[in-house]
Amino acid sequence: MGDGLLSTITDPDDVKALPAEQLPELCAEIRATLLDYGHRHGGHIGSNLGLVEATVALHRVFDSPRDRIVFDVSHQSYVHKMLTGRVTSYLDETQADETTGFTNPDESEHDQFVLGHTGTSVSLACGLAKARDAAEAAGNVVAVIGDGSLSSGVAFEGLNNVAEQGGNLIVVFNDNEMSIAGDFGGMYGPLARLRESGGTAQPNIFNAFGLDYRYVEHGNDVNALTAAFEDVKDINHPVVVHIHTTKGLGLPNCDAAKTGTTADPCDLSDSHPHAGRCEASHWQTPDSALNNPDDPRKYYGKLAMAALEQRFTDEPGLVVISPATPGSNGITREFRDRAGAHYVDTGITESHAVAYAAGIARAGGTPVVATTASFFQRAYDQLFQEMALNAQPVTLLSFLGGLSGSDNTHSGAYDIAMFGNIPGITCLAPTSGRELLGMLAWSTDPARRDSTRPGPVVIRMPGDPILAAERETGTALSAEHLPLPKPSVNWTQYDITRIGSKAAILGLGNTYPLAEQVAQSLPFDATVINPRQFSSLDISTLEALRTDHQLIVTLEDGQLEGGWGEKIATYYANHLDTQGRTPQTLAFGAAKEFTDRVPLHDLNRRYSLTPEAITTAIRNRLKYMEHARSKRQ
Structure with missing residues (x-):
């Protein structure tokens, strides 16, 4: 347990009671606590290090839980939890498991929702504001979005609704110039110009929605943020407060985030045995790790990418698509650099990624979409209609399917029921690396599209039990084994x-x-x-x-x-x-x-x-x- 300022914070009122000159000291203690917690326990540390001052300022100005604060994805909520009665979980290792990696109303009245997927904060806040206004009640509604979440399609839908609805709603856009694996999309150029111009450049995406807009250049200055939030508190119309923060602030290598040398140098989850609980494994590992199988998700992902890469020269239409977190699934930085146009990161956009793949398939290409099972849930309509109903030969590589000790937002226990009950999808479950590559070769075979209705294929990537069995028997594949001969197997036959x-x-x-x-x-x-x-x-x-x-x-x-x-x-x-x-x-x-x-x-x-x-x-x-x-x- 600590004996500084942070240990005295039991609720947001204690933050309000501090003299203004002590706020930087509190922020410094929080940052040190995050770093220590991350090294001991893992988690989404980089995003929280960048949001320390903003969270302190939010609780300094607003009156949670009467003022409702919704954290997008909510992996950015560690500091919020420290300031709302749960600080011992971060100071005392014996109590670390008493707090989850995401917001959770069962833990605290200050948490509005259980959230582990991205882009929904604005929509949720819009609903909270609508109900508040209908009841003629008081209070602010604040949506905290960023760390790549803004590129999610549902975020745009929410912004569109906010502008039409009107009334008090404050969107805090945490712009740290990156997301989990870099920002992708046309919106990020205009956002960069907004930063460069101090918030004055046009086009301004938020103004285009009809929203009021404020810019805070020094997003890690607690006093500047406090002033900005006080300026919009109790505002009578929607407003976006765009804050420019530094992800991983406090880590010696946090500047690496700006160089593109790693997907997220500030998140520590892969170094911790319980990394899977937060779905935060963002470190990149070199291709050579294929010869040292450890994490099945990365190992089998690298194996699949190695097999596909060998075909790029002869198959210009073969495309790997990742709706974010590529490194977690074995799509390494080296592979992406070599793949060039054969690899597309669509940002955190699962629905778009599946529909995009269906378009590629319809035009004669061979798309492979790779993400986790719990993320594919977000694209159910596109899985059903654009892909299956249209019988498009898309291959989905579904990671982390099945039971795990993960957070409730990231469990893959529902994937068989989801995929297996959509007509027209062939759902494969390999029990070895060799089977995986055989299934992948069949599903992506250009000749397969010549059938009347070739249809999509889901390959449920093998997990820990399969890799453990292969390691025990010495049958785990390595890079030298590739390419394998294409098997002639009816994969639908037991x-x-x-x-x-x-x-x-x-x-x-x-x-x-x-x-x-x-x-x-x-x-x-x-x-x-x-x-x-x-x-x-x-x-x-x-x-x-x-x-x-x-x-x-x-x-x-x-x-x-x-x-x-x-x-x-x-x-x-x-x-x-x-x-x-x-x-x-x-x-x-x-x-x-x-x-x-x-x-x-x-x-x-x-x-x-x-x-x-x-x-x-x-x-x-x-x-x-x-x-x-x-x-x-």
Whole structure:
């Protein structure tokens, strides 16, 4: 625990009570605390270091929670949490897990929403202001947006609505000249000219929306910010306060952000074992890391990029598209530099990225869109209509699918139910790097588009269980293995990897190693199957299992309800053999619930996704079935 000013702050009133001359001292303590916290715990440190003074000024001027402050993405809310009664989580390592990486109303009345995706703060603030005005209530509504969030399409929709709605609404635009992996888009040139001109240049994107506009050049001067916020407090119309900040201020290498040498030199998450909890792994790693597999997300991403890169010279229409966070998915800085026009970063714009890819495919190109499963949720309409309904041969590489110990905003546990229930999409779940590359070669084969309706393909990138199994068996691929010969495989046909009887265990994607472990622990030879895909049923294989199998067991590391295993259970329930019989089924998967930073091993125990629990369930079910048969006889 600290013994300075910061440790005395229990709520925003304590910030208001400080003499103005002590505010810089408070900011310095906060910055030091952030750096120490980041080195110990990981997290989105760079964005918060840049927003220290702005957050102190916000709570100095406004009266939270009566004045509602909405932090976009809310990875920028660490300082806000320190000033609203949660400082011990940052000062005392033993209490670090008591505070999440994003805003959360369950933690504090000062947090308006649980937010972990980008661009929605203005829309949310617009709704808060609308309800306030309808009730003829008082109070300011403040949306804090920036760190790349402004390029998100929903942010533009919100700004458009704000201008039309009118009334008090203050948009604080945190302009740190970058986002997680650099800014992309035509809007950033005019923004740069606004900075260069002290906020006077035209065109002014905010004025174009019909919004009032103020510019604060020294966005890390707490007194200048306090004055700017006091000037707009209780304003009777929407206003944008554009503050120019330095991301990572306080780190020796924070200037690297301006050089483009790394996606975000100020975020420390990849150096911490719990990096996945905030989805903040922004460090870039060299291509040579492919030969040293560690993080499955980066390892399999680099593997996929290496395979695609070898085709760039001969396939001008082959394009990799990333809607932000490329380095997290193994799309390294070196790869992007070499790829040139074969790589496009669209900014934080998942909906646009998918529609953009559908356009490329329609014109004869071969697009590959790479991002995380929880981010693809934001593009559901485009997945459904522009891509699937139009049968465009787009390939989606979906990372972090399945169960994890992540924050509730970044869980991939719902991806199978989401992708697998959209008509026309082929959803593949590789169980090795070799399968991944075979599936990628097939989905991006220019010859595939010659079919009547080639359709899109989702490849669920392998996770920790797959990489761990490959490392244990020594089968993990390295750069020397590429290119691999193109396999002639029907990826929609289940692969029977172990032939047995009585029970068949189908382990989808990341649960395939678990299926192998269960089979090895049973007192009889069970059949083991790698389904390879979750978009359709391999009816011929399911029917063939009837002969020697009394029990069909499905394993998936995703939501069971609406998922893959239920489809197989439903198939057998609805299709009896000629004597009116059908195998019984056991389906293992996750409950339909939000989980927040629950360790993966605890989730697996909760959902009985362990060898012991599954083996016990199989033995008990077979014993029950045998007892029932003996009673009938």
